[in-house]
Amino acid sequence: MQVFIDRIRAAIAAHSGLDAAELKIESPRDPSLGDLAFPCFPLAKALRKAPPAIAAELGEKLTGDLEGISVEAAGPYLNFRIDRGTLAAQVLGTIQEEGEGFGGSDEGSGKTVVLDFSSPNIAKPFHVGHLRSTILGATIQRLHDALGYRTVGINHIGDWGSQFGKLVAAIQRWGDEVDLEGDPIRSLLTLYIRFHDEAENDPELVEAGRAAFRELESGEEGEVRATWRRLTELSLAEFDRIYQRLGVSFDHVRGEAFYEPYLEPTIERIRASGITEESEGALVVRLDEYEKGAPPCLLRKTDGTTLYATRDLAAVFHRWDEFAFDRCLYVVGSDQRLHFRQLKYVLRRMGLDWESRVEHVDFGMLSLPEGKLSTRKGQVVFLEDLLDRAVEQAGAIIAEKNPDLADPERVAEEVGLGAVVFHDQKRERVKDVVFDWDEVLSFEGETGPYVQYTHARLASILRKAVEKGLEAAELAPESLAGLADSGELLLTLGRFPTVVRSAAAEAEPSIVTRYVLELAREMNSWYANHRVLGGDPEESRARLALVRGAKIVIGNGLRLLGVAAPEEM
RNA sequence: GCGCCCGUAGCUCAGCUGGAUAGAGUGUCUGCCUCCGGAGCAGAAGGUCACAGGUUCGAAUCCUGUCGGGCGCACCA
Structure with a gap:
């Protein structure tokens, strides 16, 4: 797809003297107008001519320049249509060649991305509120993996603090x-x-708690530390079970405690830069020069112990020292926006130019219809309960619709989890979410199972083709001419690499989710109106090539999202 | 009180970072299984893009203000 855009850009640049890279090529609102469009408005000022006149003139000059692409001026727009055989051969050829790698590239090679995600707290249940960071983070990591970045996923376990x-x-x-x-x-x-x-009502208990944390932070190898160790091990074992089920893994599991030895050096490092001051007995960095009313960042409390911010600063320095990252992404809820702004302000005050590489990939808060999540009030949905219910429901539907399915338990797990995982990545990150059982457990419409179903049906068609001894057509313009009425679908398929790139750049999995839904919708509509097997053999072979390509792209999209792409369901 | 984020169909959301007639799903109503899988397809209905100004050839998109909602605001994480 990009090759066509590049050619159009180059041609326009050659005739207008503009920089090819800056030309905006978009899609026409109405697909019947063309495949790609160039609005001529930006040229009007420079050329001192009306946009429609420019379009007409430019259209004239471009005609014949672009092999396999026709040009037509429509008002102020220049519309381009790619010859269907050429389009099909290019798009399907690339998909076929790259296979599971289609959508990716090597643009990130030599660059490192550190991702901090999931990061649950020890000693607390893993509930639906923790799911988003885990799922979004894992997808953002896979997106960067696909683009050739070296990625480092870190689970920053909350295992420290008062x-x-x-x-x-x-x-x-x-x-x-x-x-x-x-x-x-x-x-x-x-x-x-x-x-x-x-x-x-018990000050003694409060003091006992404080004393225990002081002892913990002192490094003393006593009873307190032993107890804390045991807590950590017990919790991690529970989390691992969930990660395994979700197919999520980390390059490093480093609790806040990991950075314990770096706390003092970190405080020294910041103090040495001369930006710290004493305030009310605490050690702070003032930040109001960057933002009116921004609270200072506390490095050390009056009682000498450190805070969350201190540990996060130690962590970010450690990561920079170890990985010299090009991006360092914190997939953490939007309730911590101020915290991360403060973190970055401290780095900025220290004059560190890599501060801009640190990004808070924030996401909206989850609540229940009855209000905020509260473990203490019992207002929570435990993740395992949700997953179990989703899988159970998937199993019931399979039993009803496809009782002869070979491995129903495995597929039920794939589809049930697919529904949950897909759903959590469906809307833009920043949007708050009210948890709704019916919505998460829905398998129809804009859902994971809908996309999986589309994939399974494409797989089914391909299996049947093999049974009939039909093979997909050669990926050459002449043999694919039969796809003349499938241009939109080809354009959608060809767009996938752009989708992956912008989803990674914006750390926004929903871009992939929306894309995969659109493709599934177009595909469903297409095979409802186009018979693949049983018609004219030449036409069948061309359509088979399209089915094969679409299946690969849907599968790649689902895998990027951490959702299984079953062959049957 | 101050700061950040959000506001688009009854509901849940897209809208390609300023371009052509604002699109999906869901819900409601109506069609489609002698035909590659009905977890599907096709159609109908549904809009003051919260409101008011501004910026320009052009604004759902950018700026200002108002209203409504969410989150946060020094010794928790």
């Missing part, structure tokens, strides 16, 4: 009353809630 002092204190007091080994997450949650309830 809440662990509280937890340790609670375990010391009531640890015998719960089944810590048997049901760790639930037990820890019970203890955490109890701590907060009782701490309100």
Whole structure:
């Protein structure tokens, strides 16, 4: 697709003297007008002529310049139509050649992207609120992988901070009353809630919590540290089960505690740059020169212990020192926008030019119809419950619609998880979400299973073609002329690499989701109106080539999103 | 109070970073299984792009203000 755009740009540039790279080529609103369009408005000022006149003149000059592309002026627009055989051969040829790699490129080779995502807190249940960071982060990593970047996915586990002092204190007091080994997450949650309830009227308990965190941070290898270690191990084992099911993995699992040895050097590094000051007994960096009313960044509390921001600063320095990244993406909820702005301001005040490479890939907050998520109030949906229900429902539909399916359990897992994972990437990241069971568990319309179904049907057609001994046509313009009425679909297929590129650049998986939905919709409509097998053999072979290409692209899109592309369902 | 984000069909969302007549899904209504898989296809209906100004050849898109919603605002993470 890009080759046609490049050729058009070059031709226009040759006749207008404009820079080819700056020419905006777009799609006409009405596909019957053409495949690509160039609006002539931007030329009007330079040439001191009316856009329609420019279009007409330019159209005249371009005619004949572009082999396989016809030109037509329509008002102020110049519309281009690519010969269908040429288009089909180019698009399907590229797909066939690149296969699972189609959509990717090597534009990122030599560049490194660090991604911080998922990052759940130890001792808390993994619920639907944690799903977005995990899924979005994993997809953004795959998008960059596809573009040839070296990627480093880091799970920045929340395993440090004063809440662990509280937890340790609670375990010391009531640890015998719960089944810590048997049901760790639930037990820890019970203890955490109890701590907060009782701490309100028990200053001694509060102090015990503080003391425990001080001991933890002191590095002393005592009982507190041993307890904290055990907590971490128990929680990680639970998280791993979920990651495995979702097919998510990390290059590094580094809790906040990992950066513990770097805390003091980090504080020194910032202090050495001369931007720190004492304020009310705490060590802070003022940031209001960048933003009116921006609160200062606290590096050290009055009691000498560090904060979240200190640890994140230590982490970002460590990552820079280790990876010298070109991008460092934090896939973290929008409730932490201020935190990341502060983080970047500190780097900016230190005069570090790589500050702009650090990006907060924020996403909207999830709530339930009855209000905010609250583990303590029981207002949560546990992720495993959601996944189980989705899979169960997929299983029920399979039993009804396709009882002879070979491996129904596996496919139910693929489709059920597909629905959940796809749904979480459907809208723009920034949008807040109200969790709705019916919406997530829907398998019709703009859903993962709809796209998977399209893929499975294309696979089915290809299987049947093999049975009949039909082969796809040679990918040459002459043999693909039968696809003359399938231009829109070919254009959509050809657009995929652009989709992948902008989804990665904007760290926006929904661009891929929307694309894959559009392609599935067009494909469904197409094969409802175009019989692939059983007609004229030449036509069948050409259409088979299109089916093969579409199946590859849909499969690639789904895989980028972390959704399985079943051959049958 | 201050800051950031969001506001498009009844509902959930797109709208290609300023271009041609604002599009999907869902819900409602209507058709389509002697035909490659009906988790599907085709059609009808549904709009003051929150509101008011501004910028220019042109604004859902950019700027300002108002209203509504979300999130955040020094010793939590």
